[in-house]
Amino acid sequence: MALTVPTTQIAADLTLTVASRGRSAHRTIARALAAAPTTGSVAVAIAAGEYHESLRLDRRVSLYAADGPGTVTLTAPEGRPALTVAAPGCLVTDVVLHGTDPGEPVIVVTDAAGLMLEDCLVRHGRITVAGSPASRAADPGPEIDPPDLRALLDADTPGGEDSLAPGLAAALDDPVGGGVLVLRRTRLRNARHAALHLDGDARARLEEVVVESVDGLGVVLAGAARLTADGLLTRHVSGTALRTRGRSLLSAREARLLAPGRNGLLAQDGSAALLLDGRVHAAGRSGVQAEHDCEVEVAGTRVDAAVGSALAATDRARLTARDCRLREPGANGLVALGDADARLEGTTVSGSGYSAVHAADRARVTLRGSRLETSAEHGLAAADEAGIEAEECAVTEAAMSGVQVENQAHVTLVATSVDGGEHGVRLLSSAPAVLTDCAVRGQRRSGVELGSGADATLTALRVAETGSAGLVATAGSRLALDGGDITGTHGTGLVVWKGAEARVRGLRVRKPGKNAILVADGAAGRYDHCDLHGGGFPALHVGADASPRFTGCRVFDCSRDLTVADTASPVFADCRSIRVTTPAMPTDSPDPDGPDGPTRPGPVPLASGGHLLEDGAGQAGGHAADDAGGSCEA
Template identity: 35%
Template sequence: MTAITATVHRVAPKGRGAHRSITAAVRAAADGDEIRIAAGEYVEALVLDRAVCLLPEDGPDRAVRVLAADPGRPVVEVTAPGVRVGGIALVGQDPALPAVLVTGGGLELDGCEVSGGRVEAGGDTSLTLRGCRVFGAALAGVHANTTGPTALTDTVVEDVDGTGVVLGSATNAEATGLTVRHVTGSGVRVRGRARAVLRDCRITAPGRSGLLVEDDAAVTALECRVADTGAEGVRVLGSSPRPEAAREHGRPTVVDTADGGVVLADCQVLRTGSDGVAVSGSGDVLLLNCRLRDGAGAGVSAEDDSTAVLADCQVDRPHGSCLVARGTARLSAQDTALHGSRANGLLAGDRSQVRLASSDVTDCGFSAVHACDDARLSLTSCRIGSTPEHGVRATDRAELTVEGVRISDCGLSGLQIDAAAGARVRGLSVVRGRTGISAESTGTVVLEECDVTGAERAGITCGTGTSAVVRGCRISGTGTAGLVVGERATPSIEDCTVRDTAGSGLVLGPAAEPRVRSVTVARTGKNSLFVGEKARGTFEDCVFAGSGTDGPAFPAVHVSAGSAPVLRGCLVRDAEEDVAAEKGARPVFDDCVSRNVTNPALPTGAKEALPNTAGGDPAAGTCARETEAPSEDTLEDLLAELDGLAGLERVKHDVSSLVKLMRTVRRREEMGLAAPPLSRHLVFTGNPGTGKTTVARLYGRILAAVGLLERGHLVEADRSALVGEYVGHTGPKTARVFQQARGGVLFIDEAYSLTQYAGSNDFGQEAIATLLKLMEDHRDDVVVIVAGYPREMEVFVRSNPGLASRFNRTLLFEDYGSAELVSIVELQAAQHQYELTPAAGEALKAHFDALPRERGFGNGRAARQLFQAMTERQAYRVAELPEATESDLMTLTPGDLP
């Protein structure tokens, strides 16, 4: 069989046997023929409709220039497969039109230079560029909108008034050694259902994004570099799930991106004009061993319903935050370093879900980690520090989970939890900084096995009106105090140690009422336990050691006027003085012991009095095994305190009526007359923040003042405190809570949750049955108040005949009006030494008037949160003043409203 050899056709301006134009040579050629072109300049409108190869006669020195003959047509149009053009300069006449157009078949450009128009391929075609240079085009340099393959190797696209490279339709593209620079649009744009693999590519100085990925396109970029962009380094706008990544021999491999998404491995994104990597819509991006540095925006931002995953990455010195998640985005980072941000290291907002594991967050301008709105944030085995603000802050309604994290050297709190944020923290270590952990939130806060060392101020603070759970924590070497319980706070503190504090170890603010068990306080600069005015609380099996300093000796336990703490089974040791009680204090000591105390005052007998060591009442310390002393609160004081609450006029009237009824009952009993049937148990209904817990606490104290309750203390519980997780667990759990409330009020919030869950694995009904029996057995010992939304509570009470018979009186807590909310803010301001201008008061009222009063409206809680936000904004405002006066520091203006 004879082999078919290709015919060579020669093109030259003169000479025997040569075609005078390339077009003529093409017409004479057959498939597979080669056309050799002599050096020179040719004006042509080439249509390559057969598989020919165009090459310069004297080698690939680009001495052959082909210029478009018609401004409205390309220099070369390809309609056949297998066309190859090498070493030729192709010059179009209109930069906005294709200089090279592939409408059918396929084209290989090898070592060519294309200017004055783009290279474009569309339809069922293929396009290959090797060692080419494309420049001087408009709209795009290379545009492949094909269903076939596209390959760009060692090619330069530059000086384009538009996008450098556009890959669309369903093309399968591979780019190796591609350089895109100095284009006014994006560097590389991939859209539609295109699939692209970029290896060792360089995108420099695009006017917009370096890499733009849209729709259902998928891109894998390996060892690429994007720098000096006008906008984002990489922007992803998509709607498909994130591709899964695989690793082979420790290196990322090209993965199946059939469903869309972006993978960046071993890439650098430097000096971007906006975010380093921005993913939005439903886009997805995975970054492996990437470095993002010196961006004008965030390092990586994820918005809408997008997903961003980082592993083994570095984000350095962004002008914005290192990582940002908003909308319902999902963002996770592992083994990643976030450093040098001028804003937050990590910012989670809206309803995003963020996970950070085994990572470092350091040297940030704002709080290193900030979670707000309704975000969900998990931190595991991270190292956080070197920030002028908080190490980690959770605010609004954010939910925070922390496990095995170390925080150090923060200008404010190591961990700050405020507003209504929730937090579950285990194994946190906070070293140095102003404050260790500050739990100011009204949400659920659980701190377990945390260490706080070397804080300038308090180690752990439970803020005003909060009810955190602090378990197994260790505090040492702090400045002002070890563990502080704020005003009216009711935390549960168990199995903790406080040592080597410059101030007092455990401090209770006014009207605080903690539950403290198995806590050791030793070597404090002042008191081991300081109980503030009107504070209560129980302390069981605790150890309070004396001052560990050589300075003035402080009593191990100091009890302020009007307070009534109960200490059971406690040990006070190694002190000059064990207990000092101010006048009007009513401490109760049950089975407590002093050891190695120079001047003991702790009662040792059943009726032995506490000596008057601080001007106190000699009867203040009688042993609780006999009778507990009544509170010094008079009924008139308590009713005045009730009347002083903002709003709640109907509730005040109802409580006052109940008081009159109960006083009458008490008088009948004192005269030996039979008491009428009376149910003291109540249902409180209303939205959150309407004062239900506050009134419940007052109600218990009023009953104690009337003489119908022994102590009148309040024990708060919810479903989790009553319902167990397995058979036989619920009854004892409910009984323990009830026993704790004996002599006072058991307040069950969201009580309807006990009946909302149906099924064999729910034990809510068992909790109700246990509760009803205990209420019957101890009808005179405990008052039970159940609380929740009106409709749900009505269903709850009707769900069980026993509930309906015991809870036959309901108090409705109506939403606060705007004027009442303003008065709450004004009260908060007065308590914290701030003043509102008249204009600020008017702006506040207008603000509250505009708030929708829907189910779940925050009421008083919203007012307190707004006050806190105003103080923060005022602080930022005053910080800009060159010389702030005392008036500046105290005054809140309309501009401080968020």
């Protein structure tokens, strides 16, 4: 008989033959194994055909199809697995292993056993790899930091084609603890519940493996099991493609998880998982979901068309996405809830059905160098007591607000741009908000809005081309603005409402559609060293009973620099008007709290286009009242 040489070279002291006919051939695989000597290495060459047997490998042995892949089918008897491996160093090549019940094991690898399956098809049942009795009985103990999952993956990666990494080869040949499984170019098909299940301290390595047509989960890791994979493909899996529990470890490179019925990856308990350079497509729930105390890293991976969120982190999970593309999720690009800690680095989120990034409860989200594009709600949204930090990020074309912060949530934005959308940044939380060197432009309505109770520190803020006001501080808010530029607003550049506490220094306002600064009725605040380039309305308007202080401010290039309501009491110190047709702003005026008592500039008539409110307060250009959402258009 001419034997086909398997991909993995089999060096054996003795080769036995199994065939339906032939003088020297055994008629069953079990008889060949029984006839093998107890010492030395043994290979069994199996002729084409279907064998109804349940084999138990109690010694090192290699089985291969003599006539090539798919020519030999090993079919399990009812209620029993086709293959049980109870010895280290076993190899099966080019064989179809067929179960009788898709919910039961086709292959069982016991503890301290080792099996390599190469170019095989496993169908109508699952593979089970058992951990050692000690690992199954042991308390997992306190949570510890997981090892470097990249290092684990690299350690299992072979140095050449069809070779085994030294550490993996040693484990396969002499397992310490649980069973060891290596799958190469093998398909797992038509299982129920799960296609591959690892428990205890079992260990597995998958290379170019396909898991398909599963009624349940694709791959499950529990206990302290460990799996590394290169080129894994899952498809037509009704449940989650990859699930990790306990203290298990998963490292997968170039995995493709296609259309799982639930999650692409679900990490739970204290497990740790790495998806590197892969793809998760059309998950029925979240592309990647991290729960409990697990740690998950997704790097260089595309997650697209998830029915739910692309990435989700809950409880105390830690989730990091680096250099990923999250496209068109039905819900959020990233959602973080509970006490989760999530990070996006160099990642793009586009076309999300809800907000691109949403943090709630007490979750923390950190973004570095990421882009959030075209979301149906907000770009960044934080609620409850959650926190968001973003640095060198870009938010574009959010349908509602680029950034929306509510309740007691807090936000820190550094060198971040917000383009387009209904509003740019809406700070509606009572917790501190910090924006440094940020740019907000092209909104249909306001650029930056501080809601009642908001406490915002803005440094070097740039606002441009907004449909209404550039920056609005509503009643009860606190604004500290140090440096910045507001340019080309359709409405007023800066609006400070009654009851707002404003400290503004070094602001430049250019080409506003209405006033450069509007201090509304009853409002106050300090405005130091501001340069105001007026538009068609007076650069400054001070409403009735308002008492702002202007120090070192300059007004340029407008027909009128100031309108003041009759009962207002502004204070001016070292202020100047330059190239103003009808100047009215005094260079200096007495301090109402000083020895000369309260005084104000003389009556200033309204500019053309101004109007009087019913209470008599004049406003050049005026402003619109708050809309139903609490924003204003001035």
